[in-house]
Amino acid sequence: MPTGTLHSLLAAFDPDVPLERGSTVPNTWYTSPEVYALERDLVFARAWQMVGLRERVAKPGQFLTADIAGEPVLVVRGEDGVLRAFFNVCRHRAARLCTDECGTVTKLRCHYHGWTYDLSGNLRGVPEFDGVQNFRREDNGLPPIAVEEWGAFVWVHLTEPREPLTEFLGPLTAWAESQQVFSGLKWYARKSYDLACNWKVYADNYLDGGYHVNTVHPALAGSLDYTKYRTTCDGNAVLQSAPTKPADGDAGRTRTGDAAYWWLYPNFMLNSYEGVLDTNLVLPLSVDRCRVIFDFYFAESLPDDFKRQSIEVAEQVQIEDIGVCEEVQRNLHSRSYTSGRFSVKRENGAHHFHTKLGRVLQQHSSPPV
Known part of the structure; x- marks a missing residue:
């Protein structure tokens, strides 16, 4: 869909209309693959997301995995007791590091080619990589994701958080x-x-x-x-x-x-x-x-x-x-x-939800060129 067409589709809703005169977002927002793709980036990647139960990562080595709008996530408790989150994607060929929903590990080992990371996300094991030039293990660790705990839950933020979790929860x-x-x-x-x-x-x-x-x-x-x-x-x-x-x-x-x-x-x-x-x-x-x-x-x-x-x-x-x-x-x-x-x-x-969603999509989407 051309950018201008998507812009017109989003512009079909006015989030500033009050409840008494307001209408829902149009039906195309529920059926358009382009709107769905935009939501993955602008809604789910830019808000705190609950990804699992706190009790599943209470002890060192315990991990849980989740999928946020197509983005694989891994949360693990380090040997130092620190909770960390990463994209559940190996830096070599993008296979998953942990394939189970939860469990306990001493290291993060890709099931595809055996690349191994420690629980802090540092690349440690690179089998049969002798002779590869311009490659440094320290440059190929797992990119971190913001993670916090509240209530009985673990939360992550796929992009740089604009506010701490407690402020987001209101x-x-x-x-x-x-x-x-x-x-x-x-x-x-x-x-x-x-x-x-x-x-x-x-x-x-x-x-x-x-x-x-x-x-x-x-x-x-x-x-x-x-x-x-x-x-x-x-x-x-x-x-x-x-x-x-x-x-x-x-x-x-x-x-x-x-x-x-x-x-x-x-x-x-x-x-x-x-x-x-x-x-x-x-x-x-x-x-x-x-x-x-x-x-x-x-x-x-x-x-x-x-x-x-x-x-x-x-x-x-x-x-x-x-x-x-x-x-x-x-x-x-x-x-x-x-x-x-x-x-x-x-x-x-529902009106509150629609107006919030409308503003998020419209403010961050590009106008037609």
Whole structure:
């Protein structure tokens, strides 16, 4: 696509229009490979990204791997106790260094030609490289990536961070401390789902202020006081909250206390109830495919049958969301649809997301030449 055409496509959305008069980003932003490619660089490479569980890299030699919009990442705890992150790419022929999701190592050895790096990223072993001129091992170490820890998670930033992680997280940190969210919780399980939709379709669904809860999630709706559902936008974060109410079934049993649903730009969600926490990480796979990774945490005092029932409730909600998200993605290609309006009462969170995304893409994209 010519640069001018992409510029015109991006210019079709005005992020300065207020909620009352605003429309969503156009359908082409969900279907254009050019917009998707731009997002990989301007959205996912320029924001802090949650890449894994802190407990998986707690000890020297422990590592975890992740993929951020097509970019392979490796996080490892050094023998000196320092947490480091690198691109999971060998400097020789671009094969991966660590192929497992997590584990423990004493060195980083490429499975292709055996180049070996220490846990600080320095190149140590170069088999059969005698006679190669103008080559220095010290110039061929692994390029570092910014990495920080917060909560139960590890975060990386693929480019030079413009702000430290705690500043990026904004109000999420103060809320987590005041609620002691991570106190007494232990990771229990992980589940992954592949969806035939653009990553933004899933984010839109999450951020609609409960607008779809009564129609798409009947069991969950029975346990939430929808009349008190509120959405608050602040910087990179959106908080949707509501008190729960007594209800029958597994949803009623496992969804108690105050419900808090946090979204962090661009693709991380944290869902909290009394004694229950789960996170959603939305990873773009292509312009019309994404993967959602769920991690489930519970108070250690809760019995296993409660934990299993809670996960079953979450899975049912996910199944319901998958159906509607994939339907939306198919219909975004319809000649009858370009964009939609926002519910002022419910969709201020989605509007906040769209305006933020619009500004990021428009400010950093090149105008036509």
